[in-house]
Amino acid sequence: MIDLLKPLARLASLGLATLPLCAAAQAPGAATVVPLHAEGAPAPLDVPETHARVGEAGETMIFNVSRPTLALFRPSPGRANGAAVIIAPGGGFVGLAYETEGIAVARRLAERGVTALVLKYRTIRSPDDAMHMPPVHMKEMQTITDRARSGLPDELPPFAGEPHAMEDGARAILLVRQHAKEWGVDPGRVGFIGFSSGAFVAADLAIGDKSTRPSFVGLLYGGLRTPVPPGASPAFIAAAADDAYMPDDGVRLYAAWRKAGAAAELHLYEHGGHGFALKPKGTTSDHWFDAFLWWMQARGFLRR
Incomplete structure (x- = not known):
């Protein structure tokens, strides 16, 4: 979520205006863009995307x-291994880092034989x-920065x-x-x-209704959601110890998963900050x- 701040700060400093996002530009390089809802639902915001x-x-x-x-990214013919990964970019539920935390990751997964899908989920209304x-969002950010200093509350609202x-x-x-057979998944x-x-969305789904739990989740510099049930989706957790906004949340997520007896693996990198995604930083992240x-x-998700 906090990865929204630096891009927007750069944008303001450059004095660039935002532009309407036309349908053709929604998913550059994607084979297919699939709407999640029927036409007319949900109700649109009163400002343009x-x-x-x-x-x-x-x-x-x-x-x-x-x-x-x-946005569906399919592996080259003959390379698909049957696994699929839905990718949810960050942006504080205000914006979506669609390129760096969406399309770039999807392309990398597709190169490895994984069917990848970038989720452009709904955001809250923001000034145009x-x-x-x-x-x-400014109030939410204040809560996050106060928590980073004090460690409280344990769980973000x-x-x-x-x-x-x-x-x-x-x-x-x-x-x-539903489309598994059609997409080779x-x-x-x-x-x-x-x-x-x-x-946060991935964690919510991993501990939520069994009918919509993912087979596995990847939680990258996200936060704690409790309680975690024993049947939570297996979780790969990655974070950086020098994350200025969520310095301890990777450890908290791992502890919550393990306390529930659910499978989890934690990678806590010394450096990387918040929002490292696939951007090279010269660190282990x-x-x-x-x-x-x-x-x-190792968990059998990449078998052919």
């Missing part, structure tokens, strides 16, 4: 999302300006946009399983990986993706 391209790497942030979709910071995002995540799980190997706010694939393989 917008995007902003920021930074030298051309990161795309998407705001005011009211029409959630899945360069900063996109609604008051509710739900975020304003979390219920809708979780609903979209659950629908995505059902949709992928094993319905018993449908995982969900989330970054920052997307990791650069290697989380390979560790995630090794974990998937």
Whole structure:
């Protein structure tokens, strides 16, 4: 969620305006874009969906999302191994880091034979300006920064946009399983990986209704959700010890999973900060993706 701040700060400093996001630009390089809901549902926000391209790497942030979709990236013919991973970018439930925590990860997974789907989930309404910071999000950020200093509260309260995002995540799980045969996917190997706010969604699904629990989850610099049931989805947890916003949450997630007797693996990197994704930093956090694939393989999710 906090990975939203640096891109927006850069955007404001450059004086760039946000632009409408046309349908054709929703998922560059994706074979298929699948809507999660029927036409006209849910009700649209009263501001248009917008995007902003920021930074030298051309990161795309998407705001005011009211029409959630899945962007499908399929492996090359003959390379698919039957596993699927839904990817939820971060952005504080205000925006979505669609390129760095969505498309880039999906392409990397597809190269390894995994059917990847980027979830563009609903966000809360934000001002249509360069900063996109609604008051509710500023209050949430204050809670997070206070907690980083004091360690309290142990569990963060739900975020304003979390219920809708979780609903979209659950629908995505059902949709992928529904199309499993068509997309060459094993319905018993449908995982969900989330970054920052997307990791909160992944954790919510992993401990939620059994009918929409992912087969496994990846929780990247996300936060604690309790209680964790014994049947929670197996979790791969990755975070950095120098995360300025959630310095202890990787350990807390792991402890909660293990206390419940649920399977979990923790990778706590010395450096990497918040929002490392696939951006090279010259730290050991650069290697989380390979560790995630090794974990998937060790648990039998990458078998052909």
